[in-house]
Amino acid sequence: MTLSRILVVDDEPQIQRFLKPSLTAAGYEVIEALTGAEALKAVATQAPDLMILDLGLPDMDGKEVISSLRGWSDIPIVILSARDRESEKIAALDLGADDYVEKPFGIGELTARIRNALRHRGKNDAIPSSFEADGLTIDTIHRLVSREGDTLHLTPKEYDLLTLLARHAGRVVTHRTLLTSVWGPAHAEDLHYLRVFIGQLRQKIERNPTQPKIVRTEPGIGYRMIVDD
Structure with a gap:
């Protein structure tokens, strides 16, 4: 080995x-x-x-x-x-x-x-066609997100935010990276905007949004998606 x-x-x-x-x-x-x-x-x-x-x-x-x-x-x-x-x-x-x-x-x-x-080395910031975390499944081919078979209805921006975190799963993604990638450079400092969308996303994807297990907060820095081993 x-x-x-x-x-x-x-x-x-x-x-x-x-x-x-x-x-x-x-x-x-x-x-x-x-x-x-x-x-x-x-x-x-x-x-x-x-x-x-x-x-x-x-x-x-x-x-x-x-x-x-x-x-x-x-x-x-x-x-x-x-x-x-x-x-x-x-x-x-x-x-x-x-x-x-x-x-x-x-x-x-x-x-x-x-x-x-x-x-996560060598994944080239790509996610597979089916990605799973704590019972959540992201089907990137059909742009579908489900939890244990039940389809979740995300807005386009919520989906883009979720898949960006998934591409960097296990790694910290900074506020600026998330804002500029999903909403564009003009929104690079709109931290409150991001927090609102993260809150909305957690309401839909987490079992308990007040104790999130999928999208974790890195205080003052950004967010990290936790992946299943």
Whole structure:
């Protein structure tokens, strides 16, 4: 069995000393980089399956690494950073990061995020003809949404919002991405508008809209669709 190769990009020695044995014990092959330049070279030459990236690197901001990579690589990127401002998370996710974990962190949470990102690698932001989550089925060929056989009647915008979340299932989709993709750039800041539509969508697709299991809120950042394993 081929081990997934994880590239850890962080200039803190204690983080590298902790992550390498922890990820190795979890069944991954680990390679390391201390700078953004080393990270870009490692992706090009060593073909890692996923990158864990700190934003505070000595030679460049981690967001520059994401921006550069997304021009030529779809490698999953999990941000691991002490920066806890929502603006930093949103910027990294909008640039193409797959997920964000704050320091200090638990290795269990990090490995769960890694598994999730690897699971969705290579899907090219496409959803299958039939997609299921917590009893909900999305039939993209016929544009039908049902729960346990009962057809749900969604408006065109509700359907577009749901399928956009499904294309990125398991990953955080920022408010700006959802607004600009579904309603256009003119609505990029209409957060209240988005919340209203998410509320309407949950009323139709969730078993209990007050405790949603399919479309989860990432406070201050966006939403994440939870998928069945």
